[in-house]
Amino acid sequence: MPIRSILAGTGAYLPAHIVTNDELALTVDTSDSWIRERTGIGQRHFAAPHETAAFMGTEAARAALANAGAGPDDVDGIILATSTPDQAFPATALRVQAALGVTRGFGFDLAAACAGFIYALSVADGMIRAGQAKGILVIGSEVYSRILNWQDRGTCVLFGDGAGAVFVRAGEGSGCIDRGILSTHIHAQGTLGDILYVDGAVGQPDKPGHLVMHGREVFRHAVTRLAEAVEEALAANGLTRRDVDWLVPHQANARIIDAMGRKLGLSSERVVVTVDRHANTSAASVPLALAEACADGRIRRGDLVLLEALGGGLAWGSALVRM
Ligand code: UT7
DSSP: OEEEEEEEEEEEEEESEEEHHHTTTTTOOOOHHHHHHHHHHHOOOOTTTTTOHHHHHHHHHHHHHHTTOOOOOGSSSSEEEEEOOOSSSSOHHHHHHHHTOOOEEEEEEOGGGGHHHHHHHHHHHHHHHSSSEEEEEEEEEEEEEOOOOOOOHHHHBBBOOOEEEEEEEEOOTTTTHHHHHHEEEEEEOGGGGGEEEEEEOOOOOTTOEEEEEHHHHHHHHHHHHHHHHHHHHHHHHHGGGGGOOEEEEEOOHHHHHHHHHHHTTOOOGGGGHHHHHHHHHHGHHHHHHHHHHHHHTTSSSSSSEEEEEEEEEEEEEEEEEEO
C-alpha cells in the first residue's frame, strides 16, 4: 500500500480578548453595519502582549497532539506558517518545538501569507509520502493586530489573531475512499505582489511594516483563482462537486465564501464559516475553522473535506482530504 498522510488530530487557540465591530468604531471611522455587510465579520480576537505566534502556535499544537492521542516523541518535524513570526530567527517553529518538549527532528517557518497553511500541508504531505517523516505538526499562527495600519479603515477592521494546527501522521491508503490527504495543489503569481503586501520587514531600513491591500482587486482574483482551484482538486481525483461533504475555506470575506459554496453546489450548512467571529486570521484561518468543525462533531471520520485559501503573493491553493 502507498504511504498516505492522515490528519490524525486538530487543535486551535484564540486569544481571550474579543473586540466587536462597535468597539472598533469607537476609534476607527467605521460602523458595525459596513463591516457586516461588506465582509460578514462581527468580531475578532486580539492577542495580549504574551500571545505571540510561537505562544499561540504551541497551544494549538498541544491540542492537536492531544486530539490525535500523540505526544512530543511522535513529532518528527514542525512546519509553521506565519507572516508575523516572533523573531527573524530562530524559526517560530523551533520556539514551538522547545516549548512542546520535542527534542529531535526538524522545524521551519513557511511564508505564504493567507495560503500558508495550505502550502505547509502540501510540504508536509510530500515529506510524509517520501518517507522523510512519520509525524509532522502543521501550524498556522498569526498576530496581524501587530501589522495593521490603524489609520487605514479599509484594512484594519478585517483581521484577527489566532492559531490552528493539525498533526499529520503517516498511514497507508490509495484511491478516494481511504483516509488521508488525496491531493494538494499550490500556485503563485508574484507579478500581483503589489495588491496585498506588508510594506516593510527586518531586512529593510527603519521599516517594521504595515499591511496594505487593494481590496477590490484581491476580491476579483480570489473568486476566479479559488474557483479554478476547486475544479483542479476535483478533476485530479476524478471526483465531482457531489462527492464533497464539507468546504473549509479561507475566512477573508463571507461574500467570497458564499461564492465558493455556490460553485460547489453545497448548502450553507456544509460550508464551515468562522469569519463572523474570528475575522481574517490569515494562515490560521483554515486550521482554526477545521479544528472547530471537527471538535463540534460536524466533520466526521470518512467525510471528504475541501480546504482552500488565497492571499498575498498572490499565493493560493487547495487540499482535498478524506478525514
Ligand atoms: O486574506 C487575503 C485575501 N483577502 C481578501 O480576499 C479580501 C478581498 N477584498 C474584500 O474582501 C473587499 O474588497 C473589502 C471588504 C476589503 C472591501 O470591500 P469593497 O466592497 O471592495 O469596498 P471598497 O474598498 O471598494 O470601499 C467602498 C467604500 C469606500 O467609500 P467610497 O469611496 O465608495 O465613498 C471606502 O472608503 O467603503 C469605504 N470604506 C469603509 N467605510 C466604512 C472602506 N473601509 C471602510 C470601513 N468602514 N471600514
